[in-house]
Amino acid sequence: MEISIIGSGTMATGITQVICNSNEITKVNIVARTEAKAVNVIEVCKKGIKRLVRKSKLTEAQAIEAVEKLEACTDLEVVRNSDLIIEAVAEDFIVKMELFSKLSSLVHENAIVATNTSSLSVTAFASVLLNPKNVVGLHFFNPAPVMELVEIVVGHETSSSVVDKLESFTYMLGKSPVVVQEAPGFVVNRMLIPMINEAVSIFSEGIASAEDIDKAMKLGAHHPMGPLALADLIGNDVNLSIMETLYSETGDPKYRAHPLLRKMVRANHLGRKTKKGFFEY
Numbered sequence: 001m002e003i004s005i006i007g008s009g010t011m012a013t014g015i016t017q018v019i020c021n022s023n024e025i026t027k028v029n030i031v032a033r034t035e036a037k038a039v040n041v042i043e044v045c046k047k048g049i050k051r052l053v054r055k056s057k058l059t060e061a062q063a064i065e066a067v068e069k070l071e072a073c074t075d076l077e078v079v080r081n082s083d084l085i086i087e088a089v090a091e092d093f094i095v096k097m098e099l100f101s102k103l104s105s106l107v108h109e110n111a112i113v114a115t116n117t118s119s120l121s122v123t124a125f126a127s128v129l130l131n132p133k134n135v136v137g138l139h140f141f142n143p144a145p146v147m148e149l150v151e152i153v154v155g156h157e158t159s160s161s162v163v164d165k166l167e168s169f170t171y172m173l174g175k176s177p178v179v180v181q182e183a184p185g186f187v188v189n190r191m192l193i194p195m196i197n198e199a200v201s202i203f204s205e206g207i208a209s210a211e212d213i214d215k216a217m218k219l220g221a222h223h224p225m226g227p228l229a230l231a232d233l234i235g236n237d238v239n240l241s242i243m244e245t246l247y248s249e250t251g252d253p254k255y256r257a258h259p260l261l262r263k264m265v266r267a268n269h270l271g272r273k274t275k276k277g278f279f280e281y
Helices: 010-020 035-054 060-068 076-081 093-103 122-126 160-172 188-204 210-220 227-234 236-250 259-266
Strands: 002-006 027-031 070-073 084-087 112-115 135-140 149-154 176-181
Touching: 002 010, 002 076, 010 027, 010 035, 010 135, 027 035, 027 076, 035 060, 035 070, 060 070, 076 093, 084 093, 093 112, 093 122, 112 122, 112 160, 122 135, 135 160, 149 160, 160 176, 188 210, 188 227, 188 236, 188 259, 210 227, 227 236, 236 259
Parallel strands: 002 027, 002 084, 027 070, 084 112, 112 135, 149 176
Antiparallel strands: 135 149
């Protein structure tokens, strides 16, 4: 099975590391805008694979085999031979739609095209492909090598056979899938992002410090991570994007992003990836 992963950010890198460890996968193309970005994905994956060897979760031979599957690419033409294409570019509707438009003439008839979107419309992306029934959401969570859940998102025309194949594929990767019908935010983010937004509101009002808000949820609700630290891990730009999708799709004011969240994104206080968010890193 040959797979192409399009993107070079945190999610694309994490998904690549998960997939290359599977014995069923013969080749993994990392498609990025520059060769340097694609090579960086491979280098990060190598470090992750070495950690698995140190923890005795992979043998040296398995590690070498996993790395040998990886190929850095800059030309989308490489997807022509892929059985599965996973799109993991920026969480921006226009960016993703432009990519799907380019893919429409490249993917072969039976190839499955999956988007790792966390909130956007699978149906809209499928509309520009010749075989919309083969388009599906495959939403991994950050960090992909650690988080067990994958949301399989069913678009308006996604075929049941594609869903079945991706359920089997997800289990093969050692993950646990949930199948959800397309809806704003799907399941997890529809509940999670408003909670983060409310934590931002509490912080903004001076009710409690960021540290104490997170402490309250960890010790009072047994959350493994507080909502503001989680916001920094996800990226506040991504949090804002999901809130805006929820609000625009539903019109429900409970999904209106807090002004402080907007202000932090404008200031580039995005969290871990910029070393500063609700906490400093």
